[in-house]
Amino acid sequence: MEPNIKVQSEDLRYIVQVVTSKIKVYDIIVDPVSVKFYFFDSDNEGIDASFDYIRRELVDKGFIPFLSRDGENFIQVTRRPKQRYFGNIVNVVLLVATILSTMYVGSQYSINFVPRGSFYELRLWAYGFLFFSAPLLLILGIHESAHFLVAKRHHVKASLPFFIPFPVGIGTFGAFISLRDPLPNRKAMTEIGAAGPIAGFLTALPLLFVADYFQGVIKPIPPYYIPFKVTFPLIYQLLGLHTNFTGPIFPMVFAVWVGMFATAMNLIPAGQLDGSHILRGVLGNRANVLSYVFLAFLFGIGFFYTGWWIIAIFVVFTGLVHPPALNDFSKISKLDIVLGIVSLAMFILTFTIVPIKPA
Structure with a gap:
């Protein structure tokens, strides 16, 4: 009736x-x-x-x-509550600022490789752009653009990437897109979440070999300035890349390493990180228990590298449990399960407990 x-x-x-x-x-x-x-x-x-x-x-x-x-x-x-969004000019301004901040940081990491002479400062900045800023922002940009494009395919509105400048460390706090529509179903949740890490990882793979080549042919100039050392994840050993450095690391090697580390960090299945999108999409509300397990894991490994405590606190403040999709009862495809498995493999290949330490 x-x-x-x-x-x-x-x-x-x-x-x-x-x-x-x-x-x-x-x-x-x-x-x-x-x-x-x-x-x-x-x-x-x-x-x-x-x-x-x-x-x-x-x-x-x-x-x-x-x-x-x-x-x-x-x-x-x-x-739907009314919301106001930034115009695209903000994205452009932040991108330019992030290019400049990563160029500056990259120029400092290039001091060991640029001989003094005419236009020394200009050559430092050129190295900073070519061998640090460009590869790093390419990886981050493609990562976020993949989120954007897959969201669009699922008819989910999203912002253009926001890059966050920060003129110390790696020159940026990373990048993100803002999803302006709620996630419709588990399939979209999985595919949007996995798109960024997979695209960033695939972008970084060939750059690993390019960076490794330059590390071998562009020799450092003593006296060396080595502010820190990095721990290389499993992917480097599997690909036969150089990991034991007695001298300074080449800026591009560091930039691509940052891209790989960002992949691992984003794939942590907790809070609002990409890994949590994927886990919730594949497992549904059963993912909540694993999110708490990984949060405890972050606090545990924070005793070896305190940066993980910062990530754990970020997860706590952004939400311990991933919110459900509008249709949280929809079935996922075999492809989405494969994406989950691939994401887990990428996490294992790119994750290190102590990523960076003093020289």
Whole structure:
């Protein structure tokens, strides 16, 4: 029997029209903050595809639908809070600032490799750009661009990458995109989360060999300035790259190493990191327990490298448990399971407990 629908506003009329055009419902309950549409599975084949259509229609109009299948089945629609976003000019300004900050930092790491003479400072900055800033920002940029493109494929609005300049250390706090729509389902959650680390890893792979080549042909100039030493992850040994340095590390080697370290850090399955997106997408709400396990792991290895405590605190403040997708009951494909396995393999290949230490 069709429900008796009394429409009280144009917004409500539109919501009812969109939902009931795809879902056979047996009851509709309206309260001051939401509309609930109750349905039976037996009346609705292909509920995942129907819900995705509803989601795409309503999100663009300022509403958020959420599918629940715990006990009673219903779709709950709420009004989306109004949000204001930065214009793209902010992305451009931050990118330019990050290029300059990473060039400066890279120039300091190039002191061991640039002979003094005419245009010494200019040559230092050129080395800083070519052998540090460019490869590092290429890896980070492709990582974030992959998130952006896959989000777009799933009809999830996202910002362009935001680069964060910081003129010490590695010259940047990294980059991120802002997802401006909620994640629709576990498939999208997995694929958007995995896209960045996989793209960044694949970008870094050939650069590993290029950097290793330059380390061998561009000889350092004594006296050496060696502020720190890095620990190379398993991927370096498997590829037969140089890892035992008696002298200073070449800036490009360090830049690509940072790219690999960023891959490992992002793949940690806790909080709002990429690894948490992937884990939640593949395992659903069963991922929550593992997130707590990895958080404890971060606090534990913080006794060997205190930087992990900073990451752990960041995870705590951004949310211990990954929020569910709008349709958290959708099934994932074999491809998504493969993406999860590939992501785990990349984490193992790029992770080190003590990534960096004083010289």
